[in-house]
Amino acid sequence: MDNILMVLMLIGALGVFSQWLAWRTRMPAIVVMSIIGLIAGPVLGLMDPQDDLGDLFRPLISIAVGIILFEGSLNLDFREIRGMRKPVFRIVTIGPLLAWISGSLAAHYVAGLSWAVAFVIGGIFIVTGPTVILPLLRQAKLKPRVAAVLKWEGVIVDPFGALIAVFSFEFIQFLTTESVEFSAVIMFLLASVVAAIIGVIFGYIIGWSFERGAVPEFLKSPVVLVTVITAFVVSDMIMHETGLLAVTVMGMTIANMHISSINDMRHFKENISILLISVIFIMLTASLERDVLLSIFDTDILMFILLMLFVIRPLTIFVSTIGTNLEFRERLLVGWIAPRGIVALTVSAYFASILIDAGYADAHIMTSLTFGLVFSTVLAHGFSIGWLSRKLGLSMDDKPGVIFVGSNKFSTSFAQVLQGLNIPVIITDASSSRLTHAKQAGVPHEHEEILSEQMEYQLDMTPYDFMLSVTEYDSYNTLVSSTFKPEYGKEKLYQLPLQADAGDSLSSVSHHISGTVLFSDDVTWTILNEKINDGFVFKKTLITKEYTYNDFLDDCDAEDILLVMMRQSGMLDFYSPEKQILIGEPGDLVISLAKPKPQNDSE
Known part of the structure; x- marks a missing residue:
């Protein structure tokens, strides 16, 4: 009995380790599992499940x-x-x-x-x-x-x-x-x-x-x-x-x-x-x-x-x-x-x-x-x-895509910037009137309720690695995060921070059902869209050896909002208070919502 338990434990541990190793090395999981099984069995002789389990x-x-x-x-x-x-x-x-x-x-x-x-x-x-x-x-x-x-x-x-x-x-x-x-x-x-x-x-x-x-x-x-x-x-x-x-x-x-x-x-x-x-x-x-x-x-x-x-x-x-x-x-x-x-x-x-x-x-x-x-x-x-x-042109773009749930001035402008960097983006909203922003900006959009069963067959989500819930309703953002967490995982599922004065009273909502908070704890839907109305612009800053990440931070205005860092590899790192502090390396691109410069600025 002890031997069977030991073999079952070893099989389970090696199986899960194989999946993790495949994820870390970006190798096909079945290849990694086969190789590890061969090493553990006929090569090293650590176990023979057919004989051990009888x-x-x-x-x-x-x-x-x-x-x-x-x-x-x-x-x-x-x-x-x-x-x-x-x-x-x-x-x-x-x-x-x-x-x-x-x-x-x-x-x-x-x-x-x-x-x-x-x-x-x-x-x-x-x-x-x-x-x-x-x-x-x-x-x-x-x-x-x-x-x-x-x-x-x-x-x-x-x-x-x-x-x-x-x-x-x-x-x-x-x-x-x-x-x-x-x-x-x-x-x-x-x-x-x-x-x-x-x-x-x-x-x-x-x-x-x-x-x-x-x-x-x-x-x-x-x-x-x-x-x-x-x-x-x-x-x-x-x-x-x-x-x-x-x-x-x-x-x-x-x-x-x-x-x-x-x-x-x-x-x-x-x-x-x-x-x-x-x-x-x-x-x-x-x-x-x-x-x-x-x-x-x-x-x-x-x-x-x-x-x-x-x-x-x-x-x-x-x-x-x-x-x-x-x-x-x-x-x-x-x-x-x-x-x-x-x-x-x-x-x-x-x-x-x-x-x-x-x-x-x-x-x-x-x-x-x-x-x-x-x-x-x-x-x-x-x-x-x-x-x-x-x-053969039969795979999606290697760059990680982004789904924006909720059409508004901020989400449309942000999607437009990412689209300009050849990042697959799409905005979904159940309201045709709210989608006017996306239509006018020429951003890909889908007029459908993201939580509806029909959406699964209406929209292929394969190209999109991240989902950003950016509607004005905290309860809806949380519901979207809870629904899609099994598919995306919390690390790729984001939502705007709760608005204390919005009336939803969700401050006690468990983090187990909500997504990762976007940008900062105090950057709400209202603040983001107000900044767009006030003329704030999306700024793209390339980090180099000469212009380091610390130089960039020193130049930022106190009202600027750091949004996302596009790594040299093409991966996206969204700013969040729930993640460790991001550090930019040469070749990384930082996108921020920056305060407009005075018109009399010589630059």
Whole structure:
């Protein structure tokens, strides 16, 4: 027991550390997790989770994969793919079929596998699951169209990889073994339909009970989590590997019911999924044996991996999207990005043992082949997606963008200054009259309530790293901060300081729900807009070796307001009393709201 607890503690610590290290180094998280898992397992021998956890190993991974798939499918709202349904439909139907057939042929003729093993592994390799796709999409900041295609493919196709592998095995058993009847194949197909029905029923039960207040707020997340596990286990008991289909359908059902508490469930599941993805990658890579790693470098395996990367995947996408509205550059990126992940590893390990027991001796290389493809695609696609998407013009600007919630003279003028520095900006407001400032200034704007559900589909927030709530209403600013804190984090979510005389009486509001205070404790909405009316100007000051930051501070007037510092790297540091004092370095640009100079000033 003590040994199991120690291993679980080490797995969790390494998983979270991997995510933190990836954030600090700006490397793909899945790459960091894989490397740390290999170092902790086969390289240093600190642990072997499969051996240490024993019978708990596979159930833990299976349930974790089910939860991750549910979290991914919870984002599959059909409104997201308006105008994109044809290419998405083709890629999740024709694409997997082509990938299965071509991958199986390659496994037989190139990797030298028997037809039985080749068709099983060909089915497994059609998956590009959310465990690897979703982190890459967040990292690369892809434009909405291509991001939607990759996300839908990753989530929808994931369970079908396992199902196709099961179908291949059952069908081959029927063809080659007299004891297996065709009824077994029919039973598998029926079990898959039953799993989908279970997913729909469980999804509707959750949606119906939540909308009618049958479940209190504090129990909603636990109820969802337990229901997901129940749907997965019940379906898996009927037929192995159908649980993944059940939880995927369940998530899609809830997502398209448009229930009001959907965002709370998403935030909870995202936090759970990040932890589970980290833990599972560490567990799987740390459990690999050294001979498995060395066998990856066999010529047949390397040739198969190269064929999957550079021929089969691009060909599959280009053929399946013929006649769709996907541009050539979009098809090129989608045809390259196809990292395999947890589902491929877990299903492959399961079928390797099953096939070996059934007498297919060549199945012993399935684990090596799978890990070789997983690790190769994780490395190749993890490091190339950002570079390639920028080259093809399919990623957002590298500079951090800013959303201004609330249109007024100050926010419009400030956004105009940032826009002049090529920083993506947008102003949102529910009032058309207040947006007049933004319209006249030519600043990008959105006439929509930022807190409405429709806003999620009206505005792609990917380009915007910071959100500034700058309305005149303290309570509204605080509500916006509280709503978007799970997505942005407090360090990138700002709001104006409370106005003591505004009548909101929010001085006792917990800092846990409010955003970071902007600029200074006494620089309120009223003061900022009064200064604009009094002729204060936005001043941009470049810090150099000759003109230091201290020189700049000495030259500032007592009424000047320091707004933001644009670092030489392009990052933004907003001034705030809640942060440590900013120190400018040569190359940094300081933007301030400065008192106008007297007209008789010679300068």
